[in-house]
Amino acid sequence: SYVLTQPPSVSVAPGQTARITCGGNNIGSKSVHWYQQKPGQAPVLVVYDDSDRPSGIPERFSGSNSGNTATLTISRVEAGDEADYYCQVWESTSDHYVFGSGTKVTVL
Amino acid sequence: QVQLQESGPGLVKPSETLSLTCIVSGGSISNYYWSWIRQPAGKGLEWIGRIYSSGTTNYNPSLKSRVTMSVDTSKNQFSLKLSSVTAADTAVYYCARVGGGYSYGPFDSWGQGTLVTVSS
Numbered sequence: 001s002y003v004l005t006q007p008p009s010v011s012v013a014p015g016q017t018a019r020i021t022c023g024g025n026n027i028g029s030k031s032v033h034w035y036q037q038k039p040g041q042a043p044v045l046v047v048y049d050d051s052d053r054p055s056g057i058p059e060r061f062s063g064s065n066s067g068n069t070a071t072l073t074i075s076r077v078e079a080g081d082e083a084d085y086y087c088q089v090w091e092s093t094s095d096h097y098v099f100g101s102g103t104k105v106t107v108l
Numbered sequence: 109q110v111q112l113q114e115s116g117p118g119l120v121k122p123s124e125t126l127s128l129t130c131i132v133s134g135g136s137i138s139n140y141y142w143s144w145i146r147q148p149a150g151k152g153l154e155w156i157g158r159i160y161s162s163g164t165t166n167y168n169p170s171l172k173s174r175v176t177m178s179v180d181t182s183k184n185q186f187s188l189k190l191s192s193v194t195a196a197d198t199a200v201y202y203c204a205r206v207g208g209g210y211s212y213g214p215f216d217s218w219g220q221g222t223l224v225t226v227s228s
Contacts, residue, residue: 033214033215037153045207048207048208096155
């Protein structure tokens, strides 16, 4: 089955840039979606189709996808960005969604 | 703005069937895919399956033998049944809409989630 690998944690100082990776075999050929989840809340879509942002999501959130790695980048990190982040793809060979294991972003 | 609300028993006995319903408001259930996702305490997200408004389904291969989804367009709601549950099925269960206008799109709207505990 298709596996998405994320680092368990990323730490970043306020105002700096956080980069969260999502590794998968030839993930560059798939559309990657990213979710933010704060404690006790449902996930929120922050980036879809590799690099598009839903309305209401700050431009500080951006995404890229190439080869075997997709990346969610959070620029000018704020305390409110502290959350778990999950990547997601559709695995077409067996028709199912796959989530990454999640990355906890800590703002120092 | 579409809203989703999960409902169902918060406690299910081992070996029994978990049943949840997701009520969709603020928009039509038609012409969309709808998904169920779960999250055990302190763990990551797991996709359970999806259903199109016409009734077409896709399930997570790891759960396929125990999952049944259905849709009631007249009530603007869809449902999940998970049979033969064990403690490992204890989780917060979310329903979500597949957006983007295509079948493998992102989950653009989510319910608040409902905790289901499997225990005797």
